[in-house]
Amino acid sequence: MRQAGAVIVAAGRGTRMGTAESKQYLLLDGKPIIVHTLEVFQREPLVSEIVLVTGEQDVERCRQWVSSYGLNKVTKVIPGGSERQDSVYKGLQELAAEWVLVHDGVRPFVTGALIHACCEGAWESGASVLAVPVKDTVKVIDGEGFVSATPDRRSLWAIQTPQAFRRLELIEAHEAARRDGFSGTDDSMLVERRGTRVKIVEGDYSNIKITTPEDLDFAAWIRSGRQRRGEDKHD
Ligand SMILES: Nc1ccn([C@@H]2O[C@H](COP(=O)(O)OP(=O)(O)OP(=O)(O)O)[C@@H](O)[C@H]2O)c(=O)n1
Ligand SMILES: C[C@](O)(CO)[C@H](O)COP(=O)(O)O
Numbered sequence: 001m002r003q004a005g006a007v008i009v010a011a012g013r014g015t016r017m018g019t020a021e022s023k024q025y026l027l028l029d030g031k032p033i034i035v036h037t038l039e040v041f042q043r044e045p046l047v048s049e050i051v052l053v054t055g056e057q058d059v060e061r062c063r064q065w066v067s068s069y070g071l072n073k074v075t076k077v078i079p080g081g082s083e084r085q086d087s088v089y090k091g092l093q094e095l096a097a098e099w100v101l102v103h104d105g106v107r108p109f110v111t112g113a114l115i116h117a118c119c120e121g122a123w124e125s126g127a128s129v130l131a132v133p134v135k136d137t138v139k140v141i142d143g144e145g146f147v148s149a150t151p152d153r154r155s156l157w158a159i160q161t162p163q164a165f166r167r168l169e170l171i172e173a174h175e176a177a178r179r180d181g182f183s184g185t186d187d188s189m190l191v192e193r194r195g196t197r198v199k200i201v202e203g204d205y206s207n208i209k210i211t212t213p214e215d216l217d218f219a220a221w222i223r224s225g226r227q228r229r230g231e232d233k234h235d
Contacts, residue, residue: 002099003045003046004048004101005049005095006101006102006103007053007091007102007103008041008091008103008104009053009080009088009091009102010024010037010053010062010106011054012087012106013055016212017212017213019213023106024106028220029223033108033219034054034105037104037108038074039071040112041110041115042072042074046115046116047073047101048073049073049074049095051077051078052077052078053088054078054105056079085177085183089178092174095167097167099123099166100167101119101163102187106209106211109204109208109219109223110162111204114162114203114204115162117130118163120201121199122165125197126166126196126197126199127163128163129159129161129200130160130207131157131201132158132204138156159186161209163186163188165191169191170187170190177193
């Protein structure tokens with residue numbers, strides 16, 4: 001069976017969340033958010049191994065969770081870098097797999113079906129990202145707080161993770177970005193700028209990135225809805 005390795009990045013400081021504890025370690029239904037995320041990748045048969053990238057000061061407690069929650073696909077827990085891009089780059093060095101999924105540790109509502117769809121998208125086309133159509137009207141604002149343009153919403157999609165690539169191609173794209181001083185807000189941007197066509201695979205509106213305080217309320221709500229519908233039972 002074709003498989004992919006995963007780099008899960010969780011070395012951010014959660015500045016926009018503003019909590020004393022980094023957001024990836026806050027409890028959701030009694031379990032750290034990062035553990036919820038890892039458990040989805042652990043269960044998915046298409047995932048062969050996982051590298052977890054955390055803050056230097058959190059490596060040890062994450063290793064303990066890996067052991068106590070039985071996350072035996074996590075082969076390495078390593079310290080990240082100062083930007084998300086640096087953390088992904090470090091994680092990519094620790095995998096051997098031909099294909100890699102890059103995922104935010106703070107997107108715990110990813111599902112096996114989404115991981116599966118993302119892998120299939122990459123295997124068919126070379127690179128793929130999850131995304132959902134934008135529901136709001138989006139405007140471009142000038143430096144003085146006035147509208148300068150209203151892009152056609154039909155061509156706007158909000159990008160999520162996971163994102164799937166050939167691992168060596170993504171490493172080369174990261175190295176080119178480092179050489180050029182280019183910083184992207186996702187990994188797709190790094191291969192796009194080198195001419196790779198990236199396939200959009202439809203994600204899910206509930207695959208939120210926990211970023212700001214109100215996201216914790218959304219997260220609790222998504223979680224309780226899944227429990228009510230019995231979607232949290234996995235074995
Ligand atoms: N140096 C960094 C920065 C971010 N991340 C990870 O990248 C994901 C998406 O980043 P974001 O939501 O922006 O997290 P933070 O950087 O922690 O948040 P903020 O920008 O508000 O500080 C998170 O899982 C975060 O832990 C990382 O591994 N290393
Ligand atoms: C990769 C990402 O989650 C796609 O939506 C997002 O771009 C990360 O951005 P952030 O600046 O780290 O929030």
